[in-house]
Amino acid sequence: MKILIVGSGGREHALGWKLQQSPLVSEVISAPGNPGLAAIGRTVAIKAEDARELAAFALREQIGLVVIGPEAAAAAGLADALKQVAIPCFGPSKAAAQLEASKAFMKEFCVRHGVPTAEYKVFDEAIRAKAYLGDREAPFVIKADGLAAGKGVVIAETRREADAAIDEILFMRKFGTAGQRIVIEDFLPGEEASFFAICDGETAIPMVAAQDHKRAYDGDKGPNTGGMGAYSPAPIFTDKVRDQTMEQIILPTLRGMKAEGNPFVGVLFAGLMITPAGPKLIEFNVRFGDPECQTMMRRLTSDFAPVLLAAAKGELAAAPPLEWDARPAVTVVYAAQGYPDEPLKGSVIRGVPQADTVPDVVVFHAGTRMDSDGLLRADGGRVLNVTATGATLQDAVNSAYAGVNRIDWPGGFCRRDIAWRALT
């Protein structure tokens, strides 16, 4: 079958890299794709949010399976459009995507179905929001309700900071209409982990867990980002925590979504805080994590295509199991100078093919473009993902940085301490 991957980041390149190895797959097409995906198969210039155009293209090309990368495509109704033309789609409907697209929806859903998460309240008026802070303790967690590219969360240490965040989101509309409402929730102490389950509306298959690094600079300093690196396995995510997560979070969510008429198909990504009282849900995402996906694809040894197809068709219970390499994997994100605030575009990147030849290293493209002069240039915030596996996590880290060191890109920066928590 032909597979259409929707999206243009490192996550999509990693999915394409994995899926093109499947004997079931004749061609991996991507929309809009990136230079890494272009080396695997055709790319078509259709935006990820253009559900109608994508569905029409999928129909014309007789695509056997569409895999949705970014949440924006799901929130734009891509799965719904594909359903109309009877093309199997791995990714949630617009209604199911609310688990990520609206934090208020997600929190209210958790209360309805007993999913453990931080206590919270929703506000659309600054005065009431500020009054509520008076009853709570610092640090305060303030979130824009809607999609804000991972930037809509402020952890405020003081009342003053919290008040300012409320004003910026509700009044100044720092995140546009995503900030028409805010969620204020209690701070959860603990260590974070990302967990993923493949879902077909009824059945869920757990994947391995990963941990990422959200802050921009070494030592977990600097602004929050989409993720500067990831490693898997996550030592904190024991089998016991996995079972608790499935029982207390993933399965009640699947049952709840089905009962409410919005069965969840796709990958359910639980951002977790591992607290002394067990895993608690920070957020749901309705897609693979980026860069966690890149890391996981390096550890997945079994064929992914039949599992994604079975999920799309509601036949996951009969799908072959996922098999994982016991060896750890790591991803180092190479970002453009200025990321996350104002990444500089257009700087020339050399040495990616050389990095790719380092044993155990695979480089995924995230925000790159290939110009007509044949030069690779930065074209986004997170630009390259250097991934590696190794006999130990330290070996994987060493190989990844050996790859990074082959890349000649003065316009970029990366953290030098990816996986430090698991190595110390």
Ligand code: AMP
């Ligand atoms: P989110 O976009 O909801 O994942 O939030 C971004 C980041 O903010 C998370 O990865 C956490 O590091 C942090 N965070 C969000 N909510 C909480 C919370 N209730 N307690 C502690 N940290 C949080």
Ligand code: GLY
């Ligand atoms: N790395 C976290 C995310 O994809 O949202």
